[in-house]
Amino acid sequence: MLIAPYVVVVLGRFAIRTPLASAHSLVAILLFLWVMSEAMLMALMFRSTKRPGPDAVIGAFAGAIFTVWLCAPPAAANALKAMPFVAIGLSAVVACHVGWAALRARRILAGSEENLRERWISAISELLPPQLVRLAAAELSVIHMALFRWRGPADVPKGSRGFAYHKHLIPMSVTLLILSTIEIAVYHLLLGHWSRIGTIIMFILSDVGFIYLVGLIKSFRFKPILLTPNGIRVRAGFLIDELIPYEAIKEIGTNFGGDEIRDKATLNAALLAWPNVLLRLASPVGRKSVLKGKRSFTAVAFRLDDPEPFIQILRWRLAT
Known part of the structure; x- marks a missing residue:
């Protein structure tokens, strides 16, 4: 049900360009608007755990109209x-949504419950759409880290302590980056003889893909595993971030044995190496x-460059 609006957009975009739709343009666009609105409302009701408010409706x-x-x-x-009456009515709905949302956005930006990035x-x-915004923010974070962040401290919030896990990944990551560079050069050289568009x-x-790989490799250093006031924030670059x-x-x-690490109920955050810490x-x-949707786990495994300080502090924290 969550993908229904996207399916309707794809099918409607083709249907409204058929000869029959071109011959009856007004009927076609009103029908497309009705089907799109219904798909948006059904997706909203499916996502919401309670009755949607007027602003959500x-x-x-407004999303369907746009x-x-x-x-x-x-x-x-x-x-x-x-x-004109239909056009003015549709414009009024969009304007109402934009004005209402702008007021809520202003209150969020004026608050201090979250950091500035989360507030934006x-x-x-x-x-x-929140999913689209989250995806765009994640994409910009990867690109920013790949192109503009080369030095500086790791991302360790105030009141937390970071523990590195990237040192054992550096040799394999550099090797993977070199192989990717060679592969890209060979592909460009061979494909350039047959097709300019393909090139x-x-x-x-x-x-x-190369930029994303650089950003991922650099994120291993900038996003260490954290001991926070509320719990352990297990991170593996951009791939995993669980509290x-x-x-x-x-x-x-x-x-621990291999069966416990390979168990489906174990979240294995150790990349390209065997874990040295397991939290049951x-x-x-x-x-x-x-890829797998929502699931639960009863153990978390990861690898640290120096696990002893982490284990000592964690045991003291659990004891107190």
Whole structure:
């Protein structure tokens, strides 16, 4: 149900450009608007755990109107503009959403409950789909780290202590980066003899992939595992970021077998190496995964460059 609006956009974009739709432009665009609004509302109801408020409903209608206006061909858009009362009504819905969302965004930016980055993400999410905003923020973070962050301290918030895990990853990461560079050069050289368009497409895809790989490798150093006031923040660059509350930890393990690490209930955050720390949990902790959806785990494994200080501080923290 969450992908229904995207399916409707793709199908509607093709349907509204058919000869039958071109012959009846006004009927086609109104039908597209009705189907798009229904898909947006159904997705909203499916996502919400409680009854959506008026602002959410208006936002769904505004999103449907904007999508239809963006996808409609000129003939259909002109047919809609020829009915001023309909055009004014649709514009009023969009304006109401923008004004209402702007007021909420202003209150979020004026608050101090979250850091500045999270406040901006929350504020923009009032105007645009939150999933799209989160995805764009993540993409910009990767690009910024790959191109502009080369030195400086790691991302350790105030009141937390960071523990590095990147030193054992450096040789393998550099090797992977060199192999990727060679592969990109060979692809460009070979493909350039057959297709200019293919060369351009490969250039864009390979260079974007290279930038992402550089950003991921650098994120291993800038995003260490943290001991925070609320729990352990297990991180593996941009790939994993999970907060494990202290009260959920039952036991700290340093000797464990492969069966326990390979268990589906174990979150293995050790990359390209065998873990040297295992946290057994008293109760399952949920995690949302893009590929596997929402699942829970009862143990967390990771590898630190120097695990002894981490284990000592964690045992003292759990004892007190």
